[in-house]
Amino acid sequence: MKNYKYFKIFIPVFLLSGCLATTNLLTDGTLDYNDQNIANMMAERAVKYCVTFSENSSDGNRSGDMPISKLPEFKAFYTANDNWYKADVLTTGNVWFSIYFNSKTNRFTCGKSWEKYSESRTVQFIRKDVKEKSINDIALRSIPKPQQNKSTENKLIEAKSLFDKNLITSQQYDEQVKRILANQ
Numbered sequence: 692m693k694n695y696k697y698f699k700i701f702i703p704v705f706l707l708s709g710c711l712a713t714t715n716l717l718t719d720g721t722l723d724y725n726d727q728n729i730a731n732m733m734a735e736r737a738v739k740y741c742v743t744f745s746e747n748s749s750d751g752n753r754s755g756d757m758p759i760s761k762l763p764e765f766k767a768f769y770t771a772n773d774n775w776y777k778a779d780v781l782t783t784g785n786v787w788f789s790i791y792f793n794s795k796t797n798r799f800t801c802g803k804s805w806e807k808y809s810e811s812r813t814v815q816f817i818r819k820d821v822k823e824k825s826i827n828d829i830a831l832r833s834i835p836k837p838q839q840n841k842s843t844e845n846k847l848i849e850a851k852s853l854f855d856k857n858l859i860t861s862q863q864y865d866e867q868v869k870r871i872l873a874n875q
Contacts, residue, residue, distance in 0.1 A: 716765035716778075723865045726768060726819060729776050733792045733799070734762045741801035743786040759783065763790075769816035777816045819862075846871045 763780035
C-alpha cells in the first residue's frame with residue numbers, strides 16, 4: 692500500500708512533465724519573423740560555444756565538458772530591454788540550460804555564466820511564446836456592417852494603424868496579420 696501512494700503521485704507528474712517538452716519553438720511557427728531569426732542565430736551559437744557536463748550515475752558528480760553536437764530545442768523564448776534575448780533550451784542527453792544574446796552588442800553567453808554580467812541583475816525578461824489573456828481577446832458580437840467586405844490591403848492598413856496608435860501589442864498585430872493573410 693505504501694508503494695501505491697508513490698505511484699499515485701509519480702504517474703501524474705511523469706505524464707504532465709511530457710507537456711513541457713512537446714514543442715520546439717525553432718520549428719513550430721510560434722515566434723514572429725524577427726524572433727525566429729534571433730532564435731536560429733542563438734541556436735547556432737549554442738552549438739559553437741556552449742558545453743554541457745555529463746553526470747556519473749554512480750556518485751552523482753559532474754565530469755567532463757561535452758560539446759553540443761546538434762541544434763538545441765527551444766522550449767521558451769524571452770525578450771528584454773536593451774536588446775537582450777534569452778532562451779531555455781534542451782539539448783542531447785536531456786540537458787536543460789539557458790542561453791543569452793544581445794542583438795545590439797552581439798554578446799552571447801550560456802548557462803550560469805550569465806550571472807557574471809552586470810546586466811543579469813537588472814534585465815527583466817518577458818516570455819514571448821506564451822500568449823497572455825487580455826480583455827481584448829474577448830470575442831465581440833458580430834454586428835453586420837454595410838461595408839464588411841474590406842480588401843486584404845485595407846484590413847492590413849487598419850491593423851497597422853491600430854498598432855501605430857499603441858492600441859494593440861506587437862504580438863496582437865502579428866496575429867491579426869496572420870489571420871488576415873490566411874483568410875484571403
